[in-house]
Amino acid sequence: MVAVLRLLLLAAALGIATTAAARVPQVANGVFLVAKPGLPDPNFSHSVVLVTHGPDESTVGVIINRPTPLKLSEIVPRGVPTENYRGRVYFGGPVMLQAIVAVFHARSAPTAPAFHVLKDLYFTTHRDNLRGLLASKSGRYRIYLGFSSWAPGQLEDEIANDSWYVLPADEATVFRADMSGLWQALVERANAEQVRLTP
Numbered sequence: 001m002v003a004v005l006r007l008l009l010l011a012a013a014l015g016i017a018t019t020a021a022a023r024v025p026q027v028a029n030g031v032f033l034v035a036k037p038g039l040p041d042p043n044f045s046h047s048v049v050l051v052t053h054g055p056d057e058s059t060v061g062v063i064i065n066r067p068t069p070l071k072l073s074e075i076v077p078r079g080v081p082t083e084n085y086r087g088r089v090y091f092g093g094p095v096m097l098q099a100i101v102a103v104f105h106a107r108s109a110p111t112a113p114a115f116h117v118l119k120d121l122y123f124t125t126h127r128d129n130l131r132g133l134l135a136s137k138s139g140r141y142r143i144y145l146g147f148s149s150w151a152p153g154q155l156e157d158e159i160a161n162d163s164w165y166v167l168p169a170d171e172a173t174v175f176r177a178d179m180s181g182l183w184q185a186l187v188e189r190a191n192a193e194q195v196r197l198t199p
Helices: 002-009 127-135 154-160 182-197
Strands: 031-035 048-053 059-063 089-091 095-105 115-118 121-124 141-150 164-168
Touching (some): 048 182, 121 127, 141 154, 154 164
Parallel strands (some): 089 141
Antiparallel strands (some): 031 048, 031 164, 048 059, 095 121, 095 141
């Protein structure tokens, strides 16, 4: 399973989208981590996390199935336009809850730093990208508070200890309108896949 994760997460740089390295074209490398039933960490219980691998062997991403009751206008600085964003604000993870993260669709790489997670899907905390997204009336994106992160080797250990399923990620699931049944659906998919692959 660790080998599968390494292949799926194949070597792209993901820091917090503010470094010069983020300006280099990246390989799309996102997967879903699906918490296995009984995962004891309350930060990730029943979670689905869109993740990508960093150059230092760390892993960073956002929980995609935790909408919050917050309005965007409550979390951005005064004067930042929010009227074009009609979606929910999601809890991205327990790290740096003051950070605003956007996962967005784009046909080409943005000019400001962002990381290529899937085909036409990017992850950013850069203010120029965020301002551009908020100014658009037609962009496809979601806003998250905070993010999720694992130190080098930590996630591999958690997978070896049977904490996570690893599934290919897709954009349709990231932008799914109703996240309420997503975790259960992906657990069932992962279990069905394991049965299919069992000799």
